[in-house]
Amino acid sequence: MYCRGQLVQLQHDLPIFQRAGVGLAAIGYDSAAVLREFASRKGISFPLLADHESKVIRAYGVANRRFVKGTLLNVDTEQITDSPGDVPVYGVAYPSVFLIGPRGAVLWRFVSKTDELRLTGAAILERSIGAITVVDRRPLHSDRVEVAVTASHTEAGLGNRLRIGLELKMPPGFHIYGPGVGRSYHGLDWKMDESSCWYQSEPAYPTPRQRHFAFEEGDLPVYEGEVRITRELVLKPVLSAAEPSLFRLFQSVCLDSASRVKASGVVAFQACDERQCFPPQSIPLDWHFHFLPPDPERAPPELRREFEQ
Amino acid sequence: MHLCREIRVLVFLTLLLAPVSFTTRLEADSAAVRTLLSDASDVGLAAGVPAPEIGLKDQNGRERDRSSLSGTNGLVLVFFRSADW
Numbered sequence: 001m002y003c004r005g006q007l008v009q010l011q012h013d014l015p016i017f018q019r020a021g022v023g024l025a026a027i028g029y030d031s032a033a034v035l036r037e038f039a040s041r042k043g044i045s046f047p048l049l050a051d052h053e054s055k056v057i058r059a060y061g062v063a064n065r066r067f068v069k070g071t072l073l074n075v076d077t078e079q080i081t082d083s084p085g086d087v088p089v090y091g092v093a094y095p096s097v098f099l100i101g102p103r104g105a106v107l108w109r110f111v112s113k114t115d116e117l118r119l120t121g122a123a124i125l126e127r128s129i130g131a132i133t134v135v136d137r138r139p140l141h142s143d144r145v146e147v148a149v150t151a152s153h154t155e156a157g158l159g160n161r162l163r164i165g166l167e168l169k170m171p172p173g174f175h176i177y178g179p180g181v182g183r184s185y186h187g188l189d190w191k192m193d194e195s196s197c198w199y200q201s202e203p204a205y206p207t208p209r210q211r212h213f214a215f216e217e218g219d220l221p222v223y224e225g226e227v228r229i230t231r232e233l234v235l236k237p238v239l240s241a242a243e244p245s246l247f248r249l250f251q252s253v254c255l256d257s258a259s260r261v262k263a264s265g266v267v268a269f270q271a272c273d274e275r276q277c278f279p280p281q282s283i284p285l286d287w288h289f290h291f292l293p294p295d296p297e298r299a300p301p302e303l304r305r306e307f308e309q
Numbered sequence: 310m311h312l313c314r315e316i317r318v319l320v321f322l323t324l325l326l327a328p329v330s331f332t333t334r335l336e337a338d339s340a341a342v343r344t345l346l347s348d349a350s351d352v353g354l355a356a357g358v359p360a361p362e363i364g365l366k367d368q369n370g371r372e373r374d375r376s377s378l379s380g381t382n383g384l385v386l387v388f389f390r391s392a393d394w
Contacts, residue, residue: 012386021382025363025373028389032366038392039368047373048392049365059354059361062388067327075394093388096353098377100360100384107383109350109356124385161346199342234347261333299393 001075003028005157005293008119011044012155013121014132018133024121029049029091034299041297053089056059062087062096062111072307074087076241076259078115088307092249099128107161108277116159116237117199122152123161123232132230133204134165142283144271145170147197149285157292158250159237164191164287165230166267168223176265177267178208178221180213186270190229193264200263201232233263233287239294247294255291263287360386 007026017024027046028035032050049056052060057063067073081230095118096111108128110119122133133152140147149162168188170176181187192200206228208221238250256260263286270280298304336394354360363375380385 001394005389006389007392017380017385021380023378023380023384024387025367025378025384026387026389027363027365028391030392032368032370034393035368035393036370044368047378049367049373050362050366056361056363056365057388060386060388064390065352087391087394092390094349094352095390096387096388097384098354098360098381098388100386102379102381102383104360104375106354106356106360107347109353111352113347113349115344117346122385128385129382144344178328199346201346202343252356304393 001294002116002118002159002195002297003238004042004291005159006095007048007116008042008295009157009160010121011042011046012153016121016125016131016133017046020125022125022129023257025049027056028093029054029057029089029301029305030299031305033303034082034305037299045089051093054093055302057091057093059264060096060098061093061114064092064094066090068152070254076240076268078241084307088196088305097124097128098123114237116239117161117234119157119161120153120163123163125162126152126230132165132228133163136287139169140283140285142281144174144278145281147267147283149287151287151289154235154266155288155292156235158235158294160292161234162230162289163230164200164233164263165228166285167229168227168267168269170224170226170271173273173275175222175224175273176227176271178223179205181221183216185277186268187221188223188229189268190226190231190285191265192231192233193265193266196236196252197261197262199232199234199237203229205229234290235261235291259291261289261291263289 025070028047035048067089073089099108102106104131134150146169148167149229152163175189179187190203210219211222236245265285268282
């Protein structure tokens with residue numbers, strides 16, 4: 001189910017691959033017939049490649065080690081079973097991503113530690129080539145330092161690894177201190193609230209400039225001009241056949257009446273000019289995403305993979 | 310009268326506890342989240358090695374190789390579990 005969501009998500013992000021001049025293709029152990037039916041039902045135009053014998057999956061070293069020959073999986077419970085009605089999963093890939101350079105070498109790779117959390121196209125391009133995608137940008141009220149929140153997407157499904165960002169812009173002659181500056185200074189600090197609805201990664205702060213000040217021994221880390229910080233945000237993968245109430249709880253706790261999820265946090269910093277420092281500020285931050293419900297529709301029964309001895 | 314109050318208390322407690330139990334069942338500490346989001350570096354080809362050739366049919370039945378899939382700045386290959394289940 002998370003795979004179908006990821007493939008639809010990648011189709012949504014296809015224009016940013018095109019803008020970056022990077023090709024996009026997805027490989028699974030499904031037959032060409034399953035992929036054809038899925039692509040036509042969901043409007044997938046980028047290549048879905050049928051590695052029915054898992055040759056390429058093995059060549060890239062990403063065949064799931066847990067699924068040995070003859071393994072059947074109950075796809076609702078994710079339990080290995082011996083029921084003939086369940087899905088043969090020998091040769092299934094670990095969810096993973098490789099960037100192959102124009103000269104044919106692997107330049108970047110990422111193998112997911114869980115089956116449920118999947119990188120969005122925007123997250124792949126940011127992490128692999130540093131291309132930051134901003135489709136939503138909202139300025140927040142503040143004085144001296146302009147603050148805006150950004151996001152790579154306006155919609156989010158369970159397990160989609162999105163990128164959210166924070167932009168700070170200072171007038172000429174102003175600076176703020178870098179994270180962990182210490183002493184009596186207040187460094188830049190972006191925290192997300194504790195939540196039952198999402199996970200977040202640590203923020204990726206750009207390296208601050210080391211600057212010497214007449215009033216201080218040694219250098220201090222500062223940002224001047226513009227600073228952009230990003231981090232990952234992912235709605236918790238709460239679909240569980242063993243605990244169906246989790247998804248209902250997610251809906252009641254995390255979604256508002258318009259089916260939106262709100263993520264929130266706070267940024268703290270202290271702005272200074274050449275003469276003085278102003279009182280430290282804390283600005284509440286929030287992001288809003290339309291929730292994309294999970295898609296339960298499987299391939300037609302006649303196309304599904306048959307057990308191979 | 311008493312029953313009514315008890316029901317109200319029960320409803321209140323349920324409302325109060327639902328998010329709490331939800332939180333405790335889904336909460337993970339930041340170190341666990343860091344691990345969960347990180348790369349399983351012991352699995353799959355490492356960066357720097359030559360990428361194996363592809364040679365597979367796409368959803369339209371066309372045979373595709375790496376050069377037919379790549380853009381000028383390279384190719385992102387996404388391995389997924391299944392578009393069926």
